[in-house]
Amino acid sequence: MDIVTRHPSNPLIRPSDVKPSTEGYQVLGSFNPAAVEFDGDIILLLRVAESCVPEDGYVSVPYYRIDDSGSFADVLRVREDDPDLVLKDTRGIFYRGADYLSTLSHIRLARSHDGVQFRVEEKPFLFPTLESEAFGVEDARISHIGDEYWITYTGVSRDGFCTMLALTRDFVHVEKKGIIFSPMNKDVAIFERQCGGSWYCFHRPNNDGFGRPSIWIARSHDLIHWGEHSCIIRPQNNRHESLKIGGGAPPVLTDEGWLAIYHGKGDNQRYSLNTLLLDPEHPEQVIGRGKAPLLEPEEPYETDGFFGNVVFTNGMIIREVNGGKEAWIYYGASDETSCLAVADMDNLVRHARGRI
């Protein structure tokens, strides 16, 4: 029995649906969406990856000029035979004392009434303005707390990747709150309710080379300062999680505990999704974990693309349907498109219990 059903309109959002942010840029990916219900709509915050439109005889890379006067997207255009140009690998160049990446991401807002047909805004919702974001902002997650929407996202810079926090109430104005997890740390999702007087979040320290990157929990009293860290699950010794794991969207509180969907990176760098169930009062205690992946790359848009064989989720909403509840799992496919899969909540919990 398939627990999740892919939407027949997948992929819901393709790069061709997204206008480049800047003249001279082209969109390569519109993927890994955060998801939330807001004002009767479903809002996604897409990661939009852009490179420069190629031009014969030149190497061009996107970058942000960040200084006291502001932040501006620009193109660095260098003749192929410029002796100062150092091609590092396909991912970047070194030119006159500075590193540049071939692709650079920002966060774009998309809106829908039905959760399937989305209008993508023309301008970025979040883009690099801070030193810790100079190489891009990626993979947002939204936590709805009171009338506030707290957004965690990855900041990439010469210091590596870290996790940033931002706050919005209206998805028009957004206030950056700076770094909440210093490098190397990503996959941060804040729980939407307190447990025992503390806020909780998932985070994923990068301990590659020493251990295998695992899912951790931290606690906070103000969402800004985090501590009381503990590792809750490590990768399993199987082909789905051989390299690393990381948390997905903020977990959902069910009658049986916090239900979360996480990703595993396994053999051949293939990403799949699995379920996790945490104690409702003490989320650092794991009470269930799926026996087999919930979703694996199978459809052509999941197996082929910018980076094939990737399904990755960081957005989920819960909808009431015929007296039951459905999880609408938004996910990125192949680091290129945004897709939707739907699952009955009771089945997700059973999966996390290891029963199906």
Next chain:
Amino acid sequence: MDIVTRHPSNPLIRPSDVKPSTEGYQVLGSFNPAAVEFDGDIILLLRVAESCVPEDGYVSVPYYRIDDSGSFADVLRVREDDPDLVLKDTRGIFYRGADYLSTLSHIRLARSHDGVQFRVEEKPFLFPTLESEAFGVEDARISHIGDEYWITYTGVSRDGFCTMLALTRDFVHVEKKGIIFSPMNKDVAIFERQCGGSWYCFHRPNNDGFGRPSIWIARSHDLIHWGEHSCIIRPQNNRHESLKIGGGAPPVLTDEGWLAIYHGKGDNQRYSLNTLLLDPEHPEQVIGRGKAPLLEPEEPYETDGFFGNVVFTNGMIIREVNGGKEAWIYYGASDETSCLAVADMDNLVRHARGRI
């Protein structure tokens, strides 16, 4: 002009001065001491590194059994020809599903009236009791705040290294407070006074492979939860700091700002010390940095030993002398011994200003 003067009794503490913690263990290093004045004495918290006494035909490694009933140092003794034994490199083995390190550290207390002649206690002051400490506890730093002494130290485990916090008031009883910086993070030192209503600390995220490990600052309201991270200095492009840098002891507030001594790891994995001056009200603002190292491995006990060409400091006390102030810089030499160098505080500040 030499700004620092090595004490003629160096090394003050050698491995032979330290009793092994456990039968079958031998002490290889007693180094990298935290330092504080307490009750008229000077207290050092040494990192004591131990291995097992070698025995022909066997490979023996130290380890801690940590379970619900407690924590016990033990010896894993395996015949050299045991088919289950996997020798990884000189640093460890793999045996029947688990990793073991060849050496394992704990924290030992040493006490002195004059700051030179130390009595080393027979039993560990801090030793592994938590999952995050299973491979040892290392490199303590002490911050004296009110009548409390807050100790930061590195916990090593299969998850990598992270920074732990502990509290003592009497250096007899000590209470562990858990992980304050998740992997991979070390070199954490808490400032002994608040600035602008916040506690500050140095920390050193490991971003190796993406950037070069650098010195960061974070803020806290309770010493347990940390945030508002910013990178304050990165390695300089010279032979002294080509690989990484990291903070030392808690900085000292002077009339001109917070004076800190940090270490650089440079060409050929050689460690040296340098100075740093931070704004007194806004320590994330760097106002000075030494032009050349303050201390480099030169004496035989610094150039040769368990890991030669290392000077590393995580302990410093300030003494009033003839109307002036001296910094007593305790430091580890060659990952083997504990040493002392003395400097006039005004000269240290001038060094950090780049003037000498």
